[in-house]
Structures are given as structure tokens and as C-alpha cells.
Amino acid sequence: MSDPILHHYATSPFSEKLRLILGYKKFAWRSVIVPSIMPKPDVMSLTGGYRKTPFLQVGADIYCDTALICDVLEHLQPDPSIYPEPSKGLARTIAQWADGTLFWAAMAHNFSPKGAADMFANAPPEAAKAFAEDRRAMSANMVRLRPGDATGAYKSYLRRLSDMLDDGPFLLGDVPTIADFACYHPLWFTRKRTPSMSGVLQLTPAVVDWMDRMAAIGHGTSEKIDAATAIAQASASVPRTLLTDSTFQDEHGIPLGSTVTIGAESFGPETTEGELIAATRTHYTLRRTDERAGTLHVHFPRIGYILKKTETTT
Incomplete structure (x- = not known):
């Protein structure tokens, strides 16, 4: 598996949260610097609408929101844990x-x-x-x-x-x-x-x-790459989730396979549209296709995000 790619910018506070966790877990990771304000065409190719910073890319899987990304990093590198028992x-x-x-x-x-x-x-x-x-x-x-x-x-x-x-x-x-x-x-x-x-x-x-x-924890070892390289990697990859829960949990009456939108409850309300392929206890996953990045799976945490079925017209 290729090194995780963090899409971020230097002064983003939530990016600093992840940079330190990457350092604590001694990751080798790749760095793509994104604009701090819109427009963000390369970001949109990967996320389909989500524009908040940062997000994490592993191949053709795009993980949005640091709460979910932390779970992915824990799965990739369990030791040292950021969720130690018993607390x-x-x-x-x-x-x-x-x-x-x-x-x-x-x-x-x-x-x-x-x-x-x-x-x-x-x-x-x-x-x-x-x-x-x-x-x-x-x-x-x-x-x-x-x-x-x-x-x-x-x-x-x-x-x-x-x-x-x-x-x-x-x-x-x-x-x-x-x-x-x-x-x-x-x-x-x-x-x-x-x-x-x-x-x-x-x-x-x-x-x-x-x-x-x-x-003093530091940021680990990173390599700078450009957005075009990250998009090309997504296009050449097959989505493979790193999230461990998979049981369908239906709270909306929206079956898997539906065309839906997902957006944040408050800050950053822009939505991503795609095919709902997972709705579990902890997360949602959409399948979407981009002309540059190919077929992608875009993942969101369940808490803090709104799922809606896309109304179709005939």
C-alpha cells in the first residue's frame, strides 16, 4: 500500500492536528498543499464537493473530516495508539x-x-x-x-x-x-x-x-508531491476501504445503491453527491466518478454529517 497523502496547508489548525498524529505514529507520508480558499479544482476532483481542509487520500479512497481520518491512521499504524484503554x-x-x-x-x-x-x-x-x-x-x-x-x-x-x-x-x-x-x-x-x-x-x-x-512530537517524515500526481494515483488505483465496520445501519430509510448527498451539519455546508455504498455505525461511503481521478470512494463520519437522498426528476 502506498504512503497516505495528506491534502493540507501549513496554517490550517486541523491539519496540524493530523500532522502531529502522523509524527506520533512515525508515519512516512506524502504532502499535497491545497489552497486555503476557493476555488479548489483539484480538491473537487477528489472529494466531489467537500472543501474543508485537511483530507486524507489512500489510493482511490478519500477520507473526509479529521475525526474519521484519525480512525484510519489508527488502523494503518495501531502502535502507539491514540485511543489507549481504559480512557x-x-x-x-x-x-x-x-x-x-x-x-x-x-x-x-x-x-x-x-x-x-x-x-x-x-x-x-x-x-x-x-x-x-x-x-x-x-x-x-x-x-x-x-x-x-x-x-x-x-x-x-x-x-x-x-x-x-x-x-x-x-x-x-x-x-x-x-x-x-x-x-x-x-x-x-x-x-x-x-x-x-x-x-x-x-x-x-x-x-x-x-x-x-x-x-516536540514533530510531524514525522513527509515528501512533497503535487496535486496532479495525487490525482493520477487515484486514477490508477482501485478503492479499498480502511474502515473496519461494514454492517449496514439504516436510520433514514435510504437503501444502499441510492444516489445521495452528504454534507456537514454546520461549517462547510457544501455537499458531495454519489452512490451510497456504506452506511455503518460510524461512517458513510459514496462511490463517485471523476474524469481526472477515476472511480473513487469518499468516506465521511456519521456524526456531524447529513445524509439526503437525491430527488430525481423525470
Whole structure:
């Protein structure tokens, strides 16, 4: 099996979550840099509509959303585990909170006028405008926190993380779990991309020390390739899922083989259309064909995504 391909860009916080997990598991992986805003024609060839960053490619299988990608990486390289017993359920629950509640509080704090000035300090004014318009379109279905409210919440969440570090170097003990990687990436963004807003981290020194331990994990060994190479690999490959559950779980009255769309519940509402070939306890899989990438299987987590049958007209 070929090395996994991470489609990402350097300043993407969710990409940093995966880069660190790739490093922790000592993967050799390949790197495709994608645009941070639309248009993304090469991304669309592979995902069929999903435009959030990052996504993972293994041959002709495309895995969307870091929650699902983490399961794939765990399957590919089980040791060291990011879901160690006996805290696996707790770690997953904390990670889901971090990828949602913590992340959006951190981002609303980070994107104050000072933070935005940090991000676009060396960019022309039109770059900041284009980014803001792109993210406004992605968050059309969301209620966003105001910066002042977000900062108060962020401080409280940092204190809670600090309390979790009283008895060990990582949030749940002696080794990092998915909880650590998920809680780290929004804080990493505060520290690295919006340094004018990073003073909030200094209120919790234990968290800063933990961040240093997480950063020391590194990103493993990567090789840069271009999008055309990744698309050619997809075209030359046959889909073969790395997800272990396969039992059909019908919650919608939509049989396998139906033409459906799948999209995120809130942020990034763009949908992917294809033939539903799996709907399990944990994930959905669509089969779709692209003129450049060939036949692909595109995988989504069940939690956080909306499945709809495509209405056909005659």
C-alpha cells in the first residue's frame, strides 16, 4: 500500500492536528498543499464537493473530516495508539468537544482585529477580504461567538485543561491520546498565527508546558508531491476501504445503491453527491466518478454529517 497523502496547508489548525498524529505514529507520508480558499479544482476532483481542509487520500479512497481520518491512521499504524484503554471513550468525548466548542471559542478570540492583523500582516488587503468572504460562506449556518464572549470562554476552557494536567504530562495521563491532539491545534493557532492574542495562554503555565511537549512530537517524515500526481494515483488505483465496520445501519430509510448527498451539519455546508455504498455505525461511503481521478470512494463520519437522498426528476 502506498504512503497516505495528506491534502493540507501549513496554517490550517486541523491539519496540524493530523500532522502531529502522523509524527506520533512515525508515519512516512506524502504532502499535497491545497489552497486555503476557493476555488479548489483539484480538491473537487477528489472529494466531489467537500472543501474543508485537511483530507486524507489512500489510493482511490478519500477520507473526509479529521475525526474519521484519525480512525484510519489508527488502523494503518495501531502502535502507539491514540485511543489507549481504559480512557478511550473519555478521550473521544473530549476530542469531540475540542474540535467544536473549544475550537470555535479559540477562533473567535483569535480573529479579533489584532489577530487578523497578525494573519495578514504581509498580505495585500484583497487577501484578507477574500479570506473573510470565503469563511463567511462556509459558516452561513452557524451562530458565531463575539470576540469578548469568546475570550471569557477560552480562558475558562484553558483553566480546565490546566486542571487536567495536575497529575501527568498529558491530559489523561502519561501518554498523549486523541484528546491531546484535538485540544492542541486551536491553541497552536493562537500561539503561531495570532501572537498578538497569545497572552491568554500565559494565564495557564501548565498548558504552555504541555503545548511544548506536544510540539516536540514533530510531524514525522513527509515528501512533497503535487496535486496532479495525487490525482493520477487515484486514477490508477482501485478503492479499498480502511474502515473496519461494514454492517449496514439504516436510520433514514435510504437503501444502499441510492444516489445521495452528504454534507456537514454546520461549517462547510457544501455537499458531495454519489452512490451510497456504506452506511455503518460510524461512517458513510459514496462511490463517485471523476474524469481526472477515476472511480473513487469518499468516506465521511456519521456524526456531524447529513445524509439526503437525491430527488430525481423525470
